[in-house]
Amino acid sequence: MTSDLPGPFDALVGGEDGAAGDDRLSPTALDRSATTPTDGPLVAVDGVSVGYGDVGVLADVSLSVDSGEFVGLVGPNGAGKTTLLKSINGVLAPDSGSVRVADETVSTLSARAASRLVATVPQDTTVAFEFTVEDIVEMGRTPYHGRFSGDSDAGEAVERALERTETARFRDRSVASLSGGERQRVVLARALAQETPALLLDEPTASLDVNHQVRTLELVRDLVDTEGKAALAAIHDLDVAARFCDRLAVLADGDLLAVGPPEAVLTADHVGTAFDTDAAVLPNPVTGTPAVTPFSEPGDADLTVHVVGTGQRTARTVSVLSSAGATVTVGVVPSGDVAAATARELAAETVTAPAFAALDAERETAARDLLAAADAAVVVEPVAAPLRALVRDRDAVVRVAAADGSVPADRQSGERSYHSDTVTPETVLAGVRRALDRPVEADD
Amino acid sequence: METRVWATVWSVGLAGLLVAVVLVSATIGPVSVALPAVAKATLNAVGVPTGVSLTSGAVALFGATVSVPVPDLSYTYLFSLPVESTDETIVRGIRLPRIVLGATVGFALAAAGTVMQGFFRNPMADPSIIGVSSGAAVGAVATIALSVSGPFSIQAAAFVGAVVTAFAVYLIATEGGRTPVATLLLAGVAIQTFLGAVVSYLLLQAGESLEQALYWLMGRLHNAAWSDVAVTAPVALACVFVLGAYTRDLNALLLGEEDAHTLGIEVERTKRVLLAVSSVVTAAAVAVAGAIGFVGLVVPHMMRLLVGPDHRVLLPTSAIAGAAFLVATDTVARAGPVEVPVGIVTAALGAPFFLYLLRTREVHSL
Numbered sequence: 001m002t003s004d005l006p007g008p009f010d011a012l013v014g015g016e017d018g019a020a021g022d023d024r025l026s027p028t029a030l031d032r033s034a035t036t037p038t039d040g041p042l043v044a045v046d047g048v049s050v051g052y053g054d055v056g057v058l059a060d061v062s063l064s065v066d067s068g069e070f071v072g073l074v075g076p077n078g079a080g081k082t083t084l085l086k087s088i089n090g091v092l093a094p095d096s097g098s099v100r101v102a103d104e105t106v107s108t109l110s111a112r113a114a115s116r117l118v119a120t121v122p123q124d125t126t127v128a129f130e131f132t133v134e135d136i137v138e139m140g141r142t143p144y145h146g147r148f149s150g151d152s153d154a155g156e157a158v159e160r161a162l163e164r165t166e167t168a169r170f171r172d173r174s175v176a177s178l179s180g181g182e183r184q185r186v187v188l189a190r191a192l193a194q195e196t197p198a199l200l201l202d203e204p205t206a207s208l209d210v211n212h213q214v215r216t217l218e219l220v221r222d223l224v225d226t227e228g229k230a231a232l233a234a235i236h237d238l239d240v241a242a243r244f245c246d247r248l249a250v251l252a253d254g255d256l257l258a259v260g261p262p263e264a265v266l267t268a269d270h271v272g273t274a275f276d277t278d279a280a281v282l283p284n285p286v287t288g289t290p291a292v293t294p295f296s297e298p299g300d301a302d303l304t305v306h307v308v309g310t311g312q313r314t315a316r317t318v319s320v321l322s323s324a325g326a327t328v329t330v331g332v333v334p335s336g337d338v339a340a341a342t343a344r345e346l347a348a349e350t351v352t353a354p355a356f357a358a359l360d361a362e363r364e365t366a367a368r369d370l371l372a373a374a375d376a377a378v379v380v381e382p383v384a385a386p387l388r389a390l391v392r393d394r395d396a397v398v399r400v401a402a403a404d405g406s407v408p409a410d411r412q413s414g415e416r417s418y419h420s421d422t423v424t425p426e427t428v429l430a431g432v433r434r435a436l437d438r439p440v441e442a443d444d
Numbered sequence: 445m446e447t448r449v450w451a452t453v454w455s456v457g458l459a460g461l462l463v464a465v466v467l468v469s470a471t472i473g474p475v476s477v478a479l480p481a482v483a484k485a486t487l488n489a490v491g492v493p494t495g496v497s498l499t500s501g502a503v504a505l506f507g508a509t510v511s512v513p514v515p516d517l518s519y520t521y522l523f524s525l526p527v528e529s530t531d532e533t534i535v536r537g538i539r540l541p542r543i544v545l546g547a548t549v550g551f552a553l554a555a556a557g558t559v560m561q562g563f564f565r566n567p568m569a570d571p572s573i574i575g576v577s578s579g580a581a582v583g584a585v586a587t588i589a590l591s592v593s594g595p596f597s598i599q600a601a602a603f604v605g606a607v608v609t610a611f612a613v614y615l616i617a618t619e620g621g622r623t624p625v626a627t628l629l630l631a632g633v634a635i636q637t638f639l640g641a642v643v644s645y646l647l648l649q650a651g652e653s654l655e656q657a658l659y660w661l662m663g664r665l666h667n668a669a670w671s672d673v674a675v676t677a678p679v680a681l682a683c684v685f686v687l688g689a690y691t692r693d694l695n696a697l698l699l700g701e702e703d704a705h706t707l708g709i710e711v712e713r714t715k716r717v718l719l720a721v722s723s724v725v726t727a728a729a730v731a732v733a734g735a736i737g738f739v740g741l742v743v744p745h746m747m748r749l750l751v752g753p754d755h756r757v758l759l760p761t762s763a764i765a766g767a768a769f770l771v772a773t774d775t776v777a778r779a780g781p782v783e784v785p786v787g788i789v790t791a792a793l794g795a796p797f798f799l800y801l802l803r804t805r806e807v808h809s810l
Contacts, residue, residue, distance in 0.1 A: 086702070089705075089706050090705065090706075091702050091705050091706065110708075110710065111705050111708050111709055111710045111711070112708040112709075112710070113708075114706075114708070115705075115706055115707055115708030116708070118706070119706065120703075120706040122700075122702065122703055122706075124700075127698075127699060128565075128698075129698055129753040130752055130753055131695075131698075131752070131753055131754065132752075135695075135754060139695060139696055139699070139707055140707065142692060142693075142696055142707040142708050142709065143707065143708030145692060147689045147690075148689060194707070
């Protein structure tokens, strides 16, 4: 009766099969328990200041990253993003403040001990030597090798990392022969082979095309969700950062401007301050996460333009006109439409209507008033007949072709004012200027 | 594991090549000796050290004679095969010491060159890049020109000059506990230039011993004795063994120092060890053989083309290939009617070969 305890423990301990299953799972399980030694965040940056010589780069920065959390570090070039990452992985020792990872102060750890806690994917992943992919990934096991002893877990860890990053199929190829996106995944695999609770990425998507950017960040997201890693990535592209990260930290000039969920952090205000530019922040119509549209500087087009239309191309048209400096009015537009959201952010005045409702007299009058006040009208095709009717009698109407380039031909009588040429959202301003310069031709 | 097998296969293969080169080399000379006799005499020369005693040696220093203790090893020989005594004397007494010393020097220089190229991530790096050879030259030429004599006096002075120079370059390039590789490289070049001036001045003062000094500068193995081997070989083997323990670190350093740090390498400490050990092994080789060029530059490149950049394979194979290369070139150096210093042969053969590699393969990417 001493060892054969019947009861609830049986289910936990299990038979032969259960034990084998436990063995197989144990590395991950151990890793996870190692990632959460206490209640505190896994990565805790506390009042860190770093300078190079007399130049201060980070001033009193505090930030935490929990296990199972993906935090994006955004900010302009030279804001100190890379410096912050380097003070977390121990490459730089902070002048003041402390960085703790898994309750260990990084600056007091040996490189070997630190590299078992934090793995880093550097910005520059070029490897000038003919190492094979497997060689590079295997280098991730360096922290576990003794000088004269091997690392018994190496094979398994390397296999898992190759598998996870889908790099196994070119394991025997030279890294020098890979494309930028493939090489990025190989270096990520190297970081995974380190089996650390924390993962840092410095501009992991900077040199990648859209497809590889999304794949890389999806993989990081997945690692955070399934393996409970704490990930901190410096990310250039604000929209991409907003889409994949749980929280964003905006770093500008060595200061943390804001930390929080993307919707709360990515405001026109913060972006404007951090990047010293004007920007519009709108939900991305596909992902629903904030999307940032920066303007280098507002143009000086001294115009009032009324835009009629719905959907993505209308939103684009509004933003192009607005960034050119034109005063934009919009309507009538359904309140849930992406164009309505853009208009709320950028337009001087907007007439919105509930979706699918018939155009009522009050809104029609409001839209006609705005049209009358505008120098030019822009119709973003295709538009519904009642909206088309709004512009029927006025001059200087420019048509933005539909996404497929088509311009509906069904002209009702009296639509005399359409200009013969059509434009895209990007060229709408030029179209408006032409329409205002040229006398209107009757039916061409 | 696979890497270890790969390294072993290559090393064993090259070791076989080395043995073959040694045996063929020992047959060549003014008197040719048949290969079987060479093989037997060589086997007879294989001994294991079984005891050590101290004898006293006299060192004449600026007129005064000082007695210094010199360790003297006694050996037990494993074989006693019947060989004609003249053959045995020629092979064992004259040719083998020179061949084994050449192999040791080639082994040391190629290993140090491999480490330096990886360390500096620079294909033009060679063992003397931080001034080791120049320092050795100053020590040796000063000893020759100032007529200091004694057992190993030239070698000792060269060795001390080499180590002191390497240490000085390291100190000059170090600031706040960090030694940037680029600074080290530039400090090495500057010190080499300065020491070159010192050597030129010493040569002007050398008088009758000018010829001896020039021969030393060209690098040569003649007059090699077993005693040279006994001093150099243990140092070379021990140093290369230590470097071998750092091959994984060298691989990580190839990725850049910051990457190496995030992979758990104590970058500055590793750099110090690699610099110190490769400087000592280069100093040991240069002290007995003079400034033999190109072995430490060309051999690692050849081996990198064959076995790839992984230092776990590259270092042992380069070292053994370097041994075979220097034995072969020294055989060429002494086979002609007039013996030429082996440094001339290594440079004359090595430079065109290097240019060939440069034009046909991608040596520029290291």
